Amino acid sequence: MTALSPSPTVGSRIAHGFGAFVKARETGILLALVLVIVAATVKNPNFLFSSDGFRDLLLTPSILLLVAVGQAIVIITRNVDLSVGSVLGLTAYLTGRLFIDVPGIPVIAVFAIGIVAGGLLGLINGALVAFAKVPALVITLGTLYAYRGINVLWTGSDRINSSDMPASFLALGTQSILFIPILTIIAVVVLVVAAWYLRNQRGGRELYAIGSDPDAANLYGLKVTQRLLAAFILCGALAGLAGVLYAARYGTVNSQAGAGYELNAVGAAVIGGVAIFGGSGSVWGAAIGAYLLLTINRALPILGVQDFWQRAVVGALIIGAIVLDRVLALRQARRLVEARDS
Amino acid sequence: MTNFLQALAPATRTYKDHSQPLWRRILFSREAAVIGGTLLVILVASLSVRAFAKPITATYLLLDIAPILLIALPMSLIIITGEIDLSVASIVGLSSVTLGVLHQGGMPIEAAAVVALLVGALAGAVNGFLITVVGLPSLAVTIGTLALYRGLAVGLLGTKAVTEFTEFWTDLAKSKIGATAIPSVVIPIVILAAIFGVVLHLTPFGRGIYAIGLSAEAARFSGIHVERTKFILFMLSGLVSALAGIYYTLRFSSARGDNATGLELSVIAAVLLGGVSIFGGRGSTLGPIAGAVLIGVLASALRLANVTSDVINIITGTLLVASVVATSFLAWLRTKRSRPGKKTETLAAAKG
Numbered sequence: 001m002t003a004l005s006p007s008p009t010v011g012s013r014i015a016h017g018f019g020a021f022v023k024a025r026e027t028g029i030l031l032a033l034v035l036v037i038v039a040a041t042v043k044n045p046n047f048l049f050s051s052d053g054f055r056d057l058l059l060t061p062s063i064l065l066l067v068a069v070g071q072a073i074v075i076i077t078r079n080v081d082l083s084v085g086s087v088l089g090l091t092a093y094l095t096g097r098l099f100i101d102v103p104g105i106p107v108i109a110v111f112a113i114g115i116v117a118g119g120l121l122g123l124i125n126g127a128l129v130a131f132a133k134v135p136a137l138v139i140t141l142g143t144l145y146a147y148r149g150i151n152v153l154w155t156g157s158d159r160i161n162s163s164d165m166p167a168s169f170l171a172l173g174t175q176s177i178l179f180i181p182i183l184t185i186i187a188v189v190v191l192v193v194a195a196w197y198l199r200n201q202r203g204g205r206e207l208y209a210i211g212s213d214p215d216a217a218n219l220y221g222l223k224v225t226q227r228l229l230a231a232f233i234l235c236g237a238l239a240g241l242a243g244v245l246y247a248a249r250y251g252t253v254n255s256q257a258g259a260g261y262e263l264n265a266v267g268a269a270v271i272g273g274v275a276i277f278g279g280s281g282s283v284w285g286a287a288i289g290a291y292l293l294l295t296i297n298r299a300l301p302i303l304g305v306q307d308f309w310q311r312a313v314v315g316a317l318i319i320g321a322i323v324l325d326r327v328l329a330l331r332q333a334r335r336l337v338e339a340r341d342s
Numbered sequence: 343m344t345n346f347l348q349a350l351a352p353a354t355r356t357y358k359d360h361s362q363p364l365w366r367r368i369l370f371s372r373e374a375a376v377i378g379g380t381l382l383v384i385l386v387a388s389l390s391v392r393a394f395a396k397p398i399t400a401t402y403l404l405l406d407i408a409p410i411l412l413i414a415l416p417m418s419l420i421i422i423t424g425e426i427d428l429s430v431a432s433i434v435g436l437s438s439v440t441l442g443v444l445h446q447g448g449m450p451i452e453a454a455a456v457v458a459l460l461v462g463a464l465a466g467a468v469n470g471f472l473i474t475v476v477g478l479p480s481l482a483v484t485i486g487t488l489a490l491y492r493g494l495a496v497g498l499l500g501t502k503a504v505t506e507f508t509e510f511w512t513d514l515a516k517s518k519i520g521a522t523a524i525p526s527v528v529i530p531i532v533i534l535a536a537i538f539g540v541v542l543h544l545t546p547f548g549r550g551i552y553a554i555g556l557s558a559e560a561a562r563f564s565g566i567h568v569e570r571t572k573f574i575l576f577m578l579s580g581l582v583s584a585l586a587g588i589y590y591t592l593r594f595s596s597a598r599g600d601n602a603t604g605l606e607l608s609v610i611a612a613v614l615l616g617g618v619s620i621f622g623g624r625g626s627t628l629g630p631i632a633g634a635v636l637i638g639v640l641a642s643a644l645r646l647a648n649v650t651s652d653v654i655n656i657i658t659g660t661l662l663v664a665s666v667v668a669t670s671f672l673a674w675l676r677t678k679r680s681r682p683g684k685k686t687e688t689l690a691a692a693k694g
Contacts, residue, residue: 080481128663128667132666132667132670132671133670134620134666134667134669134670135620135621137426137481137620138614138620138662138663138666139663139666139667141607141610141611141659141662142611142658142659142660142661142662142663142666143659143663144607144659145607145611145655145656145658145659145662146655146656146659146660146663147659148655149653149654149655149656149657149658149659150656152655153653153656263485263488263489266485267485267486267489270482270485270486276479276481276482277479306497306500308493308496308497308500308501308599309493309496309497310493311489311490311492311493311496311497312489312490312492312493312494312496312497313493314489314490314493315486315487315488315489315490315491315492315493316486316490318482318485318486318489318490319472319483319486319487319490322478322479322482322483322486323472323476323478326476326477326478
């Protein structure tokens with residue numbers, strides 16, 4: 001590997017970095033995203049070059065991006081959190097109720113409460129998974145039901161309307177700073193911090209170790225239970241943040257808010273190269289996957305495909321991505337065997 | 343390829359203790375607990391909920407849970423091998439739309455139903471191909487095909503619905519056996535359940551399913567065709583889901599792209615509630631049936647008691663979590679109690 005060569009010059013470092021970028025799994029998906037945007041723009045220039053088009057392009061996937069980042073972190077530990085959509089729905093309604101029941105509550109407090117509430121729901125998932133040693137798939141399938149049920153019970157046929165929430169809060173969902181929507185800025189900041197932590201910090205690397213081989217991680221003395229709890233709390237907290245932002249962005253919240261987000265989030269992570277077995281992938285990939293999913297949804301009608309076919313395209317993308325990953329993994333394994341034998 | 347969920351299996355796996363007498367083994371099994379729980383709920387509901395004991399309640403209850411009962415049969419076999427199929431509800435939708443579109447195009451219902459069944463089997467075969475030949479994890483594959491098949495169903499029909507079906511068939515889907523309150527749809531369910539039960543419990547193929555779930559590697563070395571078995575199961579799952587789709591369409595006289603959305607969750611909940619281990623290798627045919635009935639009875643009793651139908655979600659979810667956590671907790675309790683040197687007597691209780 002070139003990384004081991006002594007005292008790399010600046011030039012070779014850049015060349016190495018470029019090589020790694022070209023080979024990275026995320027690049028392929030980024031290329032697909034660019035392709036979709038270009039194709040849609042050629043067909044209808046307003047897709048990118050009108051102020052609304054540009055804003056929507058950045059704004060629409062931001063909420064899913066937050067959820068997908070949390071989901072990717074959980075999947076990296078060889079778990080999955082199917083309850084994120086229900087957590088998002090609960091915190092979105094909680095946000096509305098806070099503004100109605102506590103007049104004059106500061107916006108920052110609502111954010112804090114939303115994130116903490118999401119984190120607590122994540123903690124329930126994490127505790128059940130980590131202590132009862134039951135697969136996350138089953139636990140979070142159960143809490144997907146239970147959280148949504150609590151939401152419906154609480155909400156009933158009630159609905160939060162935009163008139164219930166202060167204008168300064170709603171502005172967060174629609175306004176931009178320097179042409180970039182505030183929502184997108186929040187999402188990107190979270191993404192960068194999460195990516196940095198997973199790549200460079202001990203805790204982040206331990207998540208990968210746990211996902212690669214939970215038993216080995218345990219034998220090695222890693223605090224598996226603690227890390228799993230942290231991953232689930234983080235995932236829940238991000239879904240909570242997404243819920244608050246959902247309320248700000250859409251203005252109306254009913255009992256079905258966020259239904260189906262779990263599949264989009266898992267799909268985004270898988271498309272972005274986060275292996276469902278855990279232990280590999282990055283939040284960058286999941287984020288680009290989220291952008292690709294929702295951008296395709298918006299681009300299809302422009303490209304002349306009826307939007308009924310969106311879900312089929314999403315499914316085909318997921319299948320395509322995992323087949324690609326499998327092919328790449330087999331190729332890599334063959335190359336390693338050849339290198340060993342030669 | 344090692345199995346995804348097997349890799350997660352904790353050290354708490356327990357096996358049937360055959361030193362116990364038969365009656366104890368049967369009485370203290372998970373299936374017995376679920377069946378007992380179901381009977382208890384029926385008893386309490388009959389006594390306390392007005393109108394629950396009426397025959398019409400049973401009729402609608404069975405009509406409602408028929409698709410869950412049907413799909414739970416192949417689903418439990420798949421989960422026993424340690425895999426999972428999340429795409430079943432989408433196959434229900436796809437077969438429903440196939441039936442509707444073909445019938446609208448002038449094809450008689452019988453022929454359209456055959457095509458719908460073939461489409462379902464094909465959809466299952468695609469799952470099976472990706473899982474066994476390409477070697478992908480079933481969880482990821484079926485999340486993908488969940489979206490893909492649903493997308494095809496919605497794409498084919500859009501927001502339209504086909505509602506014109508021959509009355510003979512729609513009446514048949516809702517009819518009852520003779521003068522009893524039992525709907526006719528129970529007959530095919532009982533026949534299919536018997537077939538699945540015999541195949542799972544009494545044939546080499548069925549024993550192979552358990553062997554794969556306990557250890558795919560060991561099963562391969564003992565001469566079981568692991569890939570072929572899994573492929574057949576996924577295809578069966580597609581076929582039975584398509585059957586459920588046809589029933590669903592005829593019962594509501596409506597073929598829509600979004601028919602039965604989310605049904606996969608109820609099916610999996612019923613199967614796991616019925617004592618099939620998510621780690622594979624353990625379960626029966628009877629347990630999931632009891633699980634499906636339990637969920638259905640709870641739902642209908644609560645609805646009659648004027649509790650909003652939304653509480654059912656909470657109860658289903660909590661039951662699911664509680665049932666798996668209880669298994670882990672009991673196993674943990676047993677390992678705590680059994681210290682080295684102690685006789686295995688105490689180990690044996692309460693586990694099938």
